[in-house]
Amino acid sequence: MRGIVALLLLALLGGGARADEVTRGRYLATVGDCIACHTAPGGAPFAGGRPIATPFGTLRSANITPDRASGIGGWSDAAFDRALRAGIAPGGKYLYPACPFPYFTRARGEDIAAIHAYLRSLAPVGNPVQTDALPFPFDIRALMRGWDAAFFRPGVWHDDPAQDAAWNRGGYLVEGLGHCGACHTAKNAFGADETRRALQGGLLQGWWAPGLTPAPRTGLAGWSIDGLVAYLRTGSGGGQLASGPMAEVVERSTSHLSDTDLRAMAVYLLARPARTEVAVRPAPTPLAGEAIYLDRCAACHGRAGEGTAGLFPALRGSAVVQAPRPQTLIRVVLEGGRAAATDAAPTGAAMPGFASLLDNDEIAAVLAYIRNSWGNASAPPRPAQVERMRGSPG
Amino acid sequence: MRPEALRRRDLLASSAMALVLAACAGPASLPPPAAEAAPFFTAEEAATIAAAVDRLIPPDAATPGGREAGCADFIDRQLAGPYGRSADLYMRPPFAEGIPQQGPQSPLTPARRYRQALAALATYCRNAYAGQEFAQLPPAEQDRILRGLEAGSLHLPGANGHAFFELLLANTMEGFFADPIYGGNRDMAGWRMVGFPGTRYDYRDYVALHNQPYPLPPVGLAGRPAWHQPA
Incomplete structure (x- = not known):
C-alpha cells in the first residue's frame, strides 16, 4: 500500500514537472516566435508550409508538430537540440539559416529541451511539406557545410559578470531565442549576418528593419526603457507604432512576454554601444514636398511631424523615417500600413495607401521633405526608387 | 385592370428595381477617370455649349465664367464616357411618364439628348x-433663348427644350464644382469662389479659430499647382 502511494506521488510529481516544462517551453517558443514561420496562412499552427522569400529563392517552413511521418514526432531531444543549436537535422540534413539556428545556438540546453517538450505536447498534424524548394545550386544542402564553417559561430550565451541580471537576461533573449538580428542586422552576400554591424538595421523582404542601437538618428537614442517595453507589449510606444513584419512579431511574440523579460530586453538594447553615424546635414526640402505633406499627411502626422500617441506615428526623430535605405518608407506610402493589434491596444490603427493618388515624383518629393524636416536628416529618395517599389516590393 | 392599379404596380416594380440597383452599386470608390480619348461634341456643338455655359455662369471680376472654368470640357468628357451612355442606369422599356420624384425617365441617354437638342x-x-x-x-440674344427654354415658352423642333435646359444647367454646375480631375472647375475656380478647401482630411487645427479666414488653398484629388513647383 505504501509502495502504491509512493508510486502515485512520484507519477504526480513527475507529471507536474513535465507540465511545468511544457508551460515553460510554450513561453520560450513564444520568445522565438516559432509559430510565425512554421504556420502557413490559414494553416494549422506549427504545421509548416509558409513560403519564406529569401534572396536565394522561396523556402517552405517545416512541419514541427509531433506527426511522425510529416513532422518531427520521431526526433529525440538530442536530435532536436542539434537541429536548433547546430543547424543539422536528423539524417545530416543541414538547415538553411532562414531558421535562425545561428541565434538559437546561444540558448541554453534546458530551454531548447523545454521547447521540444512543448512541441511534443501538441496534437500531431499530418502535413507533408516540400522543404527543399530552392533553385539550383542552393538546393544542395551540403553547401551549408561551407556556409557554417565560414559564418556560423556556435556556442551558448555567457553571462557577463560585470553586468546586472536584467542586462544578462536581456542579452540572452535578444541574441538568442528572440533572434532580433535576423531582421535588424544587415546581411552579407551569402545571407549571413554582418556581425560588425550587429543590430544596426537591415533590409529584408523589401522592409528596412531600423537599427536597435542607441544611435540618435537611425536607432533608439530617443527611447526610454518604458517606451520600448510599451512598444513591445502593446505595439505602441515611444511615439511609434509597430507595423509591417514587426506588427506580426508584437502580436505573436513580444506582447505575450513577461514585463521582466521585456524590460530586460530594453535594458540590454539601450546599453549597447551606439552605431557610429555618419554626420548628415539635412538636404534642402523641396517646396513641392512641403505642399504635399501639408495636404495629404499633416492631418494625421501633424504639421511638425509630431504624430498622435497610440494612433499616428511621429515622423520627427523616427529611425524608420531617417533609415539609410528608404524602402520601408516608400512601401508604407504606396501600400499603406496597419499597426499591430494587441489585447492592450486592440484597434490596429491603419494608414491608407497612396499608390493611385501620388505619382513617383510626388512621393519622392514628400519623402525628401519628411526625411529632412523638424531636425530629421537623410538622403532624399529618387523617383526611380519609388517606381521599383511599385513593381516588386519584396 | 384599372389604370390606378397599373400605375401602382409600375411604381412598386420601379422602387424594387431602385433598391436592387442601389444595393449593386454600393459606395463608389473608382480610380480617377482618364480623359476620354475622343471628344463627344462636334466643333459647332462645342462652340454652342461653351457659349451657353458662359451665360449660365457668366464671368465677373473675381471669378472666371463657365467657359474659362472648363464646364464645356467637363460636359464633353462626361458625354463621351459612361454617363453619356447611361452605363449605370436600367435602360429598357417600359418607359413610363414618371412623377417628378422619380427623376428622368427618358429612353434617351444624355449623349442622345444633347445631340438631339443641340441639332434642334x-x-x-x-x-x-x-x-x-x-x-x-450677342449675349442678350443667347440669354433670351436660354430663358425661353427654361420657362418652356421657346419650343425647339423635335426636342424637349425645357428638359434640355434643366440637364444643361445641372451639368454646368457639376462642371463648375466637381473635382478638377474631371475637366471642369479649372484651377479650382468654383471652390475658390465659395471658399471650399477641397479634399482636405482634417480641420482640428482650425475648429476653434472663429471668424478667421481658413489659410490653406484648396486642393483637388490630383493635388494643386504647388505640388509641382521646382525645388
Whole structure:
C-alpha cells in the first residue's frame, strides 16, 4: 500500500514537472516566435508550409508538430537540440539559416529541451511539406557545410559578470531565442549576418528593419526603457507604432512576454554601444514636398511631424523615417500600413495607401521633405526608387 | 385592370428595381477617370455649349465664367464616357411618364439628348437669326433663348427644350464644382469662389479659430499647382 502511494506521488510529481516544462517551453517558443514561420496562412499552427522569400529563392517552413511521418514526432531531444543549436537535422540534413539556428545556438540546453517538450505536447498534424524548394545550386544542402564553417559561430550565451541580471537576461533573449538580428542586422552576400554591424538595421523582404542601437538618428537614442517595453507589449510606444513584419512579431511574440523579460530586453538594447553615424546635414526640402505633406499627411502626422500617441506615428526623430535605405518608407506610402493589434491596444490603427493618388515624383518629393524636416536628416529618395517599389516590393 | 392599379404596380416594380440597383452599386470608390480619348461634341456643338455655359455662369471680376472654368470640357468628357451612355442606369422599356420624384425617365441617354437638342437649337437659331449659330449671337440674344427654354415658352423642333435646359444647367454646375480631375472647375475656380478647401482630411487645427479666414488653398484629388513647383 505504501509502495502504491509512493508510486502515485512520484507519477504526480513527475507529471507536474513535465507540465511545468511544457508551460515553460510554450513561453520560450513564444520568445522565438516559432509559430510565425512554421504556420502557413490559414494553416494549422506549427504545421509548416509558409513560403519564406529569401534572396536565394522561396523556402517552405517545416512541419514541427509531433506527426511522425510529416513532422518531427520521431526526433529525440538530442536530435532536436542539434537541429536548433547546430543547424543539422536528423539524417545530416543541414538547415538553411532562414531558421535562425545561428541565434538559437546561444540558448541554453534546458530551454531548447523545454521547447521540444512543448512541441511534443501538441496534437500531431499530418502535413507533408516540400522543404527543399530552392533553385539550383542552393538546393544542395551540403553547401551549408561551407556556409557554417565560414559564418556560423556556435556556442551558448555567457553571462557577463560585470553586468546586472536584467542586462544578462536581456542579452540572452535578444541574441538568442528572440533572434532580433535576423531582421535588424544587415546581411552579407551569402545571407549571413554582418556581425560588425550587429543590430544596426537591415533590409529584408523589401522592409528596412531600423537599427536597435542607441544611435540618435537611425536607432533608439530617443527611447526610454518604458517606451520600448510599451512598444513591445502593446505595439505602441515611444511615439511609434509597430507595423509591417514587426506588427506580426508584437502580436505573436513580444506582447505575450513577461514585463521582466521585456524590460530586460530594453535594458540590454539601450546599453549597447551606439552605431557610429555618419554626420548628415539635412538636404534642402523641396517646396513641392512641403505642399504635399501639408495636404495629404499633416492631418494625421501633424504639421511638425509630431504624430498622435497610440494612433499616428511621429515622423520627427523616427529611425524608420531617417533609415539609410528608404524602402520601408516608400512601401508604407504606396501600400499603406496597419499597426499591430494587441489585447492592450486592440484597434490596429491603419494608414491608407497612396499608390493611385501620388505619382513617383510626388512621393519622392514628400519623402525628401519628411526625411529632412523638424531636425530629421537623410538622403532624399529618387523617383526611380519609388517606381521599383511599385513593381516588386519584396 | 384599372389604370390606378397599373400605375401602382409600375411604381412598386420601379422602387424594387431602385433598391436592387442601389444595393449593386454600393459606395463608389473608382480610380480617377482618364480623359476620354475622343471628344463627344462636334466643333459647332462645342462652340454652342461653351457659349451657353458662359451665360449660365457668366464671368465677373473675381471669378472666371463657365467657359474659362472648363464646364464645356467637363460636359464633353462626361458625354463621351459612361454617363453619356447611361452605363449605370436600367435602360429598357417600359418607359413610363414618371412623377417628378422619380427623376428622368427618358429612353434617351444624355449623349442622345444633347445631340438631339443641340441639332434642334442650331436649326432654331439658323431660322430665327438669318443663318447664324448660337455662339455667334450677342449675349442678350443667347440669354433670351436660354430663358425661353427654361420657362418652356421657346419650343425647339423635335426636342424637349425645357428638359434640355434643366440637364444643361445641372451639368454646368457639376462642371463648375466637381473635382478638377474631371475637366471642369479649372484651377479650382468654383471652390475658390465659395471658399471650399477641397479634399482636405482634417480641420482640428482650425475648429476653434472663429471668424478667421481658413489659410490653406484648396486642393483637388490630383493635388494643386504647388505640388509641382521646382525645388
